[in-house]
Amino acid sequence: MNPKFVFWVPVAIQMAAGAAGIALLWWWFGVLTALWTALLGLGAMVLAQLHYLYQLSGWLDDPRSGKLPDGWGEWTPVFSRLYRLRRDDEKNQAELTEWLARFRQAMHLLPDGVVIMDDVLFLEWCNPAAEEHLGLRHDRDKGMRVTNLVRSPDFMDYLILGRYDQPLTLSFRGRKLIVHIIPFENRRQILVTHDITETERTDMMRRDFVANASHELRTPLTVIVGFLEIAASEDLDRETRKAHLKLMMDQAYRMQHLIEDMLTLSRLESIDHPIRPEQVDMHKLLDKVRRDAEALSAGKHTISLEVQGSDVMGSMDELYSAFGNLAANAVRYTPAGGSVSMKWEDTQAGVRFTVRDTGIGINPEHISRLTERFYRVDKSRSRETQGTGLGLAIVKHVLLRHNATLSITSEPGKGSTFTVNLPKSLAAVTHPAAALAN
Numbered sequence: 053m054n055p056k057f058v059f060w061v062p063v064a065i066q067m068a069a070g071a072a073g074i075a076l077l078w079w080w081f082g083v084l085t086a087l088w089t090a091l092l093g094l095g096a097m098v099l100a101q102l103h104y105l106y107q108l109s110g111w112l113d114d115p116r117s118g119k120l121p122d123g124w125g126e127w128t129p130v131f132s133r134l135y136r137l138r139r140d141d142e143k144n145q146a147e148l149t150e151w152l153a154r155f156r157q158a159m160h161l162l163p164d165g166v167v168i169m170d171d172v173l174f175l176e177w178c179n180p181a182a183e184e185h186l187g188l189r190h191d192r193d194k195g196m197r198v199t200n201l202v203r204s205p206d207f208m209d210y211l212i213l214g215r216y217d218q219p220l221t222l223s224f225r226g227r228k229l230i231v232h233i234i235p236f237e238n239r240r241q242i243l244v245t246h247d248i249t250e251t252e253r254t255d256m257m258r259r260d261f262v263a264n265a266s267h268e269l270r271t272p273l274t275v276i277v278g279f280l281e282i283a284a285s286e287d288l289d290r291e292t293r294k295a296h297l298k299l300m301m302d303q304a305y306r307m308q309h310l311i312e313d314m315l316t317l318s319r320l321e322s323i324d325h326p327i328r329p330e331q332v333d334m335h336k337l338l339d340k341v342r343r344d345a346e347a348l349s350a351g352k353h354t355i356s357l358e359v360q361g362s363d364v365m366g367s368m369d370e371l372y373s374a375f376g377n378l379a380a381n382a383v384r385y386t387p388a389g390g391s392v393s394m395k396w397e398d399t400q401a402g403v404r405f406t407v408r409d410t411g412i413g414i415n416p417e418h419i420s421r422l423t424e425r426f427y428r429v430d431k432s433r434s435r436e437t438q439g440t441g442l443g444l445a446i447v448k449h450v451l452l453r454h455n456a457t458l459s460i461t462s463e464p465g466k467g468s469t470f471t472v473n474l475p476k477s478l479a480a481v482t483h484p485a486a487a488l489a490n
Contacts, residue, residue, distance in 0.1 A: 116142075165229075165245035168236070173198045173211060176240070185229055185245045198243070207231065228252050257425070264426035264441070265314060272303035313442040316373065317425070320449040327453050329365045331480045337372050338396055338405075345379040345392060352388040361396040361403045363480040366454050374450035377443035378407045378470050386411035386467070402476040406469060413464040422460060423448040447472075454478060 070093065078086035107121040120135050122128075159166055165182030169175060175198050178188050186202050193201055199208050202224070210220040210231065219232040230246040279296045282288070288296070319325050342357040349355060364371075375394075382392040390410040397404055414422070421427050426441035451458055455475050462468035 163247070165243075165247075167198065167243035167245075169198055169241045169243060171239040171241070173241075175201065181247075182243070182245055185224075185227060185247060187225055260425070265310075269307060269310065272307045275303045276300045310442070313446060317442055317446055317449065320370070320446065320453065327367050327370070330368060332364050332366055332368045332371055334361060334363050334396055335359050337368060338375065338394065340372065341375050341379050342394065344376055345383050345394075348380055348383045349392075353383060353386055354391040355383075356391070356393045358393075358395045358397075361398045364403060364474060364478040365480050366474075366478055367450075370450045370453065374447045374472070375405060375407075377447050378405075378472070381443055382407050382409035382411065382468070382470070385409070390467075398479075399473070401473065403474045403479055405472040405474075407471075408467065408469045410467040413466055414460070414462040414468055415464055416462075419460050419462060423458070 074086050074090050077089055104121070104127045111120055115138055120131055120138065122131065159179040162179060162181055165179060165185040167175065167178040167182045167186070167188070175188070175190075175193050175196055177194070178186075178190050182188055183190065188201055199211055202208075204222060204224055206220065207222055207224070210222075211233070216233040216235070219230050222229045222231050227247055227249045230248055232244045232246075234242040234244060236242045279300050283293065283296060338357055338359055342355060345355050379392065379394060386392060386409045392407065392409045395404075395406045395408075397406075418427075423444045425445045427444075447458060451472060455478070457473050459471045459473070460468065461471075
């Protein structure tokens with residue numbers, strides 16, 4: 053139906069009814085009464101219109117649907133339509149606020165940094181990741197120029213030149229970042245930062261691991277191939293052949309130990325091999341560690357073991373590997389006639405395994421790197437004692453899987469102490485106190 057028709061027909065009917073009423077008053081009471089009545093009615097209508105206009109003006113200052121006044125006459129549909137429009141607007145605003153809150157929450161949880169800038173590079177908004185990556189503070193830096201906040205020549209050149217088709221690799225605040233600018237709307241830009249520090253470190257570790265593993269395998273292979281070539285090209289006497297075979301077997305065992313350690317380390321790092329906890333008889337396990345250390349020592353050292361702690365829940369094979377590596381290192385780096393003591397005991401925080409030796413000791417600058425793969429303090433001594441350079445890396449990963457920690461103290465020329473602290477949550481039952489001394 054035509055809106056004009058809907059509006060004007062009722063108005064015309066009301067005006068006609070009013071005119072008919074005035075005409076009747078004129079007929080019954082005379083012209084003066086009719087005129088005064090018409091004037092009073094017209095004044096009341098004007099006052100009513102002014103009253104509703106005033107209410108409408110006040111409502112427009114604070115247009116909330118709950119404060120909209122009720123109308124009379126033709127004001128009723130006007131206020132009804134305003135009420136519906138305002139309710140729809142409030143609903144849309146509530147939905148928009150909810151979506152904005154979700155968007156901000158998602159931006160706060162993103163691992164990548166997001167910075168919104170205007171066309172002249174003034175900061176409008178940034179998420180916590182961007183604050184961490186670039187050293188920004190939204191509440192402090194909003195409205196400031198980003199090039200004044202991020203002091204990096206490469207970053208400034210990237211922003212000013214405007215060549216955004218390729219991302220920028222930026223070293224900033226001890227991090228390595230991939231920075232990308234995305235044009236947004238007509239007068240805004242989005243700056244996205246992605247932290248690749250850990251990825252770069254992992255790639256470097258992988259490259260170093262491959263290079264070190266290749267180097268470690270190349271030496272014994274070279275020895276074996278060289279002896280085989282000699283054996284194939286020359287007639288060797290029995291003693292010489294026997295000596296060559298012994299050297300080749302030694303190098304083959306060295307390669308076998310190296311590959312076994314690499315496979316062990318790979319298994320420990322793999323998420324496909326989760327730990328399967330079992331109650332570990334520490335008295336039995338450490339007694340085996342002691343016997344292995346004695347076999348490696350071949351009677352050249354004094355080795356002792358004291359077991360006074362609880363059994364634990366964990367992987368027996370992994371703990372045996374970790375503790376065995378610590379004991380073996382102590383024997384390897386202790387000169388003949390020295391001593392190696394091992395102790396297993398309860399503490400307030402959990403249980404503790406300590407290996408103390410009277411060996412050559414370690415300079416302070418090496419201690420923080422001892423658990424790196426293939427890191428050796430004394431490479432010549434490590435090769436002489438058949439060390440692979442992976443023992444302490446295996447120890448570190450075993451302890452990580454058991455929520456345990458390793459601490460190292462050492463003094464050059466006086467010996468070293470390696471201490472493993474396992475949390476109380478791993479303690480199973482208290483083993484009867486026992487002491488083994490040899």
